[in-house]
Structures are given as structure tokens and as C-alpha cells.
Amino acid sequence: MLNYISKRLLALIPVIIISAIIAFFITNIMPGDPVRLMVGDFATEKQVAEMRTKLGLDRPIYERFGGWLGNVAKGDLGESLFLHEPVTKAIFDRLEPTLLLAVVGMFFGIVIGIPLGIIAAMKHRTIFDQLAISTSLIGMTIPSFFIAIILILVFGVNLQWFPVAGYEPYSKAGFGVIRFLVMPGFAIGLMQSALIARMTRSAMLDVLGQDYIRTARAKGLSEFKVILPHAFKNSLNPIVTVIGFSLATLLGGTWIIETVFNIPGVGALAIKAILNRDYPLIQGSLIFTVVIYLLVNLLVDISYSFINPYIKYK
């Protein structure tokens, strides 16, 4: 197992390097002059040249890239142009709300998606099935920022159940932090719930057709025992896979939702960095997102052997 994990971790390195190359070139090969955009229209030629030297942009691109990649390998993502602090520090300072938001979002995704999928599979080819599938389809088609706005309007402004925006860290608000995360979490979790429901349904349908389910029914087990310990447990693998994949959408969603709800997380930081053209910070946020995504998917792969002991890794 350890052998497998270390092999997989090693295999992540080339992917991360390629992603880093992509992150670097997206921000460096672009039409227009970034320095001009940064210093504004009224800057003199001298100021532009000074800024260019300060950022090291007067060096050839391959040289800059080499230096940058070397620093990234050492865990140094450079210094933010706008915040004047190291990019790694800026990201880690804003990690708490983003991670909590992702957890709450995933919670909604799972809590809505799995039961919906199980019901659809149990009542396969009935109106209930169609209803569950149609509901999940609608969940997949509403833009997350639109749900967010509707939630703010209904539960924030009109009913005043939750704060309309903002965030208080755990150290200050304790478990009260949840109040700030319910609406944004639901907004990004809804789409995941739709994906999870669909996968749960199809995985359950595969399993429910198996002989051992018929055996379980023939033994006279209650429907509950047939569905949960027999069927659901055996259809967990594809469900866990889709949960891992949907994390990508969820991480992407945090960029938008944190901005809507004014939550000071990594996503809002990244959007601010983009609007301020803070290149080191943009590159840093991109690499951070990729690493988190790849690590979670590695965890998903490892979890297979816990879910299904037949799967052994060498």
C-alpha cells in the first residue's frame, strides 16, 4: 500500500510540472504589455522600465521560467505584487474559509445526491425515478451564482435566516462559522448533488440486477437491509469516483461563490489577483488548486481498497 502511494505521488510530479508550465505560460504569453496594464495609462516610460526590471520581466522568457520553476520546486511561489507578501503566506492565510466551504458544499452534494440516487434506483422506471432525474437535471443547469443570488434574496434579505454575505473565522465565531457557509455551501453543492445522484442511480441499478441481491431478497431480508448493506455498499466505488471528480467543479465554484458572498478565501483572492493582474498570485492560486485537486483524487483512488477489500494495490 505504502509502495503504491509513493508510486502515485511520484507520478503526480510530472502532471504538476506540466500544470505549472501551463500556469506560467498562460500568464506570460499574452497579447499586450502586462507592465503597462499594471502601472496604468499615466505612467512614464521610465516608470514602466523600472517596474519591468523590478519584476524581472526584462529577462528572456526561458530564463524567467527556469528561475520561477526552480523556486516553485522549493515551495516558493514568489511575492504578491499587490499584497506585498509571499504568495504561499497569502494563500495559507485564506485557506480556512475555502476548505470549510468545500467541505460544506460537498456535504450538501452528498446529503442531497445519494438519497435521491438511491430512491431513483429503487423506484426504477416509475414516475419517482423520472422525478428524481428531472430534479437532478435542473440542479445541473442552474448557474451557481444565480442560485447564490436567489438564496441571498430569499433567506438573507427576506427571511433573514442567514447573513447575506461575509465571513467570521472559526477562531472568532466558533461553530457559528457555519451560519456563513450554509448558503454558499448549498449554492456550490447543488450541482455536485445532481452529478452524485445520477452516478448513485446508475451504480445502484447495476448492483440491484446482481444475483446476490436476489439471494438477499430470497432470504427474506428487509428492503432496508437489501438496499443499504448489500446494494449501496457495493455501488460505492463509482460514487466515490464521481465525488472526487466533482471536487474540480467545486473548487472552481469556490472562485465564483466566494466572490458573490464576499468570503475571504483562496478563490476570492484569486479573482482579486486576476482583476489586479497580480501574476505571481494568479500562478500561485492555479498551482495550489491543481495540487489540492490531484491530492484529493489520489485519496479517492486509495479509498477504493478500503471500500472494496478485493481491490489491492501493488
Next chain:
Amino acid sequence: MEKAGYPAKILAVTAAFRNIRRHLFIIIGLAILLLIVVCAIIAPFVYELGPLEIAIQNRLQGPSSTNVMGTDEFGRDIFSRTCYGVRVSLEIGIIVTLLTTIFGGLLGLVSGYYRLVDAIVSRIIDGLMAFPEIILAITIAAVWGSGEFNIIIALTFAYFPKMTRVVRASVLSLKPLEYIESGRAIGAGNFQIIFRYILVGCISPIIVQATFCFASAILAEAALSFLGVGIMEPQPSLGGMVSSGRKFMSIAPWIVIFPGGVIMMVVLGLSILGDGLRDLFDPKLKS
């Protein structure tokens, strides 16, 4: 067997529904899209208010006979702006889907067929797919500057890797089949094998992936415009309208509900169509 216990009526309705469901999905999807497209195309000719006409005295008016969907904070007509926004969304969606299909599809065909190319292309695709699509799109659109052309480039960049993966996977499954070998036996060259033998077999996954790409591109364009890195004011876009309407939504909810609802309807139509097409093409579901 497991249906025992349901009233006969429900079973009968369900069975009837199942028989036409496959085509029904396609019909419903197309109907929703057609309705929206026709509205968006015809509206400017029959509806007298333009999307950019400012009438401050009419600001934040609710839906009425003159302003079907009400007016925004500058008194501009929301229906007219929504129609225009739909056109922009569809235009971007169609071009992105075409580019993604052509570019991603070609890359998938070639990398599935030639192992050496695959070794390089697949690594790059791995690297690109490690980024959440929307994040890639936001970053490219923002860094390269907003505007329709850059959004199209950004979204194509974000969505082509998935198409490449899908096509590559079908090529790999088709390559060892006998009809490819028989083609080679009668003297077909690589070019002919790829485009006349393999491409035909990949058409259905390509079509299905393209409809999903279309829907995702429209959602993503809305998100980009919402965040202020897509289509810029005063040019109307559905995402941008929701974003600028946010400040007034507690006194004038229609300002966000109509454009937001229309995005949802467009994407819903496309997703239903995609589902219907997938059911139609998937041999496993045909039984």
C-alpha cells in the same frame, strides 16, 4: 418483479412514458431551445425597445405591457437585453463547441492512432485537465483581456481536453477491431483509416460530448461575464445582467430573475437534448 406493489395506473403511465422517452427527451430539448432561439432572433424585429436605449425616468419598473420583463437601473428594457444576451451566449456557445470539436477531436483522433503522438499529447491533456475548467477559462479570459474573441479562445482552451480524451478513448477501442484490419488489408492508408473508418465510429460520442460542451460553455460564459471578465457593459450578456442587477434585486427582483432564468432554460434545453442523444446512441440503454 420489483415493480410489484405499484398501482397499475402508475405502471401504465410509466411504461407509456418509457416508450416515447428516448425521443421525447430530444423533442423537449429541441423545443425549449427552438423557443428561446426564435425569441432571440425575432424579438429585435418586432419589439421596438433596443437593448441599449436608456430611459432613466423608467428605471426599475416591473414587468408591464410596454416592458415585458421590466426595466433595469438605467431604465433599459430587460426583455430586449435578455434577447440580445441569449444571442451572444448562443453565438459564443456555438463557436466554442465547433472549435472544441474540431480541435479536440482531431487531436484525439491522432493521439489515439499514433502512440508516439499520444505519449506527448496525453501528458499535456493531463496537465490541462488538472485545472478545473472554469478556473482555466476565468484566468485566460481575464489575463488576455475580455471581449468575445478572448472568451471564445479561453473557453475552447478549457473544454477541448475533455473532447480529446473522449475521442482518444473511442479510437483506442475501435483500433483493434476487425473492420479496421480489413480496411488495411484492402490497401487503405493511415489517413483513410483515421478519417473514413475510425472517425465514423467516433461520431456518436463526439455529438454527445459536443452538446455537453455547448451547455457548459454557455454556463461558463455567464460566469465569466458575471465576474466581470467576460462580455463588458454596456453590451448585454446574461451573466453581466445578473451581476449588475444584484445591487437592486431586493427592490426589483425581476432584474436578476429573468436573465438568470433564461440561462437556466437554455442550459436545461441543451442538457435534455444531450441526455436524449446519449440514450439514443448508447447501445446498452437500447435494450
